[in-house]
Amino acid sequence: MTGDHQTGNGDSAETETENGQTSGLAGIINSAQPDYTKSTERVEMTDAEHLAQKKRNAAIAWSLVGFMALIFTITVLRLSANIAGGAS
Amino acid sequence: MNSSTQSSVNRVEGEAISLASPRDFFDLMKPRVITLVIFTACAGLAAAPGSADPLLAAISILALSLGAGAAGALNMAYDADIDRTMKRTRMRPVARGTVSVDDAYTFGIICAVLSVLIMALASNYLAAGLLAFSIFFYGVIYTMILKRSTPQNIVIGGAAGAFPPMIGWVAVTGEISLDAFILFMIIFLWTPPHSWALALYKNGDYQAAGVPMMPVVKGAKSTRLQILLYSIVLVLFAGAPVLTGLGGAIYALTALGGGALFMVLAIRVFNSRAGEAGSAEEAALYAVRSGDKAARDLFAVSIGYLTFLFAALLAEHGFGAYISIPGVGS
Numbered sequence: 001m002t003g004d005h006q007t008g009n010g011d012s013a014e015t016e017t018e019n020g021q022t023s024g025l026a027g028i029i030n031s032a033q034p035d036y037t038k039s040t041e042r043v044e045m046t047d048a049e050h051l052a053q054k055k056r057n058a059a060i061a062w063s064l065v066g067f068m069a070l071i072f073t074i075t076v077l078r079l080s081a082n083i084a085g086g087a088s
Numbered sequence: 089m090n091s092s093t094q095s096s097v098n099r100v101e102g103e104a105i106s107l108a109s110p111r112d113f114f115d116l117m118k119p120r121v122i123t124l125v126i127f128t129a130c131a132g133l134a135a136a137p138g139s140a141d142p143l144l145a146a147i148s149i150l151a152l153s154l155g156a157g158a159a160g161a162l163n164m165a166y167d168a169d170i171d172r173t174m175k176r177t178r179m180r181p182v183a184r185g186t187v188s189v190d191d192a193y194t195f196g197i198i199c200a201v202l203s204v205l206i207m208a209l210a211s212n213y214l215a216a217g218l219l220a221f222s223i224f225f226y227g228v229i230y231t232m233i234l235k236r237s238t239p240q241n242i243v244i245g246g247a248a249g250a251f252p253p254m255i256g257w258v259a260v261t262g263e264i265s266l267d268a269f270i271l272f273m274i275i276f277l278w279t280p281p282h283s284w285a286l287a288l289y290k291n292g293d294y295q296a297a298g299v300p301m302m303p304v305v306k307g308a309k310s311t312r313l314q315i316l317l318y319s320i321v322l323v324l325f326a327g328a329p330v331l332t333g334l335g336g337a338i339y340a341l342t343a344l345g346g347g348a349l350f351m352v353l354a355i356r357v358f359n360s361r362a363g364e365a366g367s368a369e370e371a372a373l374y375a376v377r378s379g380d381k382a383a384r385d386l387f388a389v390s391i392g393y394l395t396f397l398f399a400a401l402l403a404e405h406g407f408g409a410y411i412s413i414p415g416v417g418s
Binding site for chain 2: 045048049052053055056057059067071072073074077078081
């Protein structure tokens with residue numbers, strides 16, 4: 001019975017609407033796909049775009065290094081405090 | 089042939105590649121606001137009883153600054169439409185189109201998550217929770233709900249800016265005490281007269297943007313009265329740290345002198361015609377028409393007033409300048 005019920009839902013989930021789009025579950029899956037009808041082209045970046053991108057990349061890299069250093073520092077300080085607390 | 093033009097990317101038709109620099113993302117964080125956040129948080133941290141590892145305390149302040157920056161970025165992302173119409177804010181990165189709205193949201197959310205994570209690791213979960221709540225309060229409750237719906241926007245929203253000293257305090261003690269609440273309340277009560285003074289002389293800007301600030305909705309006269317009333321409550325309440333012993337002689341003198349000046353200026357605003365002449369012609373923060381000068385002065389002095397109050401606490405608790413007042417305090 002349960003299986004029949006689920007099948008019924010599945011059938012209704014894949015009905016095609018008047019404008020040719022699939023509704024229900026299949027429609028949701030389709031809408032999650034990239035829109036390949038939009039044209040993409042490989043374009044050259046301008047000097048300004050390239051420079052801006054380089055600067056952003058460098059900033060992200062430095063931020064990651066800073067974040068790692070921060071976490072390392074916190075870990076060492078916390079561990080030291082715990083060891084000192086345990087020893088006393 | 090220039091080698092720097094050799095890079096190529098897949099680009100959807102009509103989609104621009106960002107020209108935003110790291111500086112634009114830094115500007116998204118409202119650095120001027122962050123300086124006040126850092127300052128008040130340091131005061132809260134120094135005034136709190138007990139001690140914290142100096143490096144961990146500094147990291148906590150860094151986390152708080154990052155959180156404040158995150159809230160600023162979320163605010164700028166959501167308010168880009170308003171910012172574009174206001175002279176004071178039209179050069180903000182999202183408003184002028186240097187940083188996209190999506191990028192600003194992404195940046196804000198990443199900074200928010202990292203700031204809370206760092207705060208939790210460097211101090212305690214209560215401080216991290218308060219930081220998360222304050223970011224949410226400013227970025228969502230104030231920016232997305234209150235700001236465009238009620239003239240009480242900055243009264244309620246002012247709570248977001250009042251959290252930093254409390255978070256600094258909690259980072260050390262791990263609990264919210266009466267003194268931490270007093271520090272919170274000082275900034276909470278300071279926000280309305282400070283913001284409404286600005287709103288009075290930038291009235292036209294807010295009106296054009298459709299932001300229901302008090303002068304826009306209730307008029308300049310009513311706003312001037314409310315500035316005066318809030319100023320009285322603020323100046324009186326600023327004495328509370330003296331009663332609990334949190335503030336010593338230096339704080340008491342600062343609160344007394346600063347409070348007197350604040351009241352004089354608030355009365356001048358009340359007696360002036362500030363807000364009735366329309367907005368300032370210039371885009372600069374302190375540029376005003378002559379009728380609005382009293383409001384501009386109060387706005388400027390209010391920043392100094394808060395700074396000096398917290399500087400006094402910082403000097404007393406961070407640099408050993410505390411002199412107790414006989415017969416007062418706990």
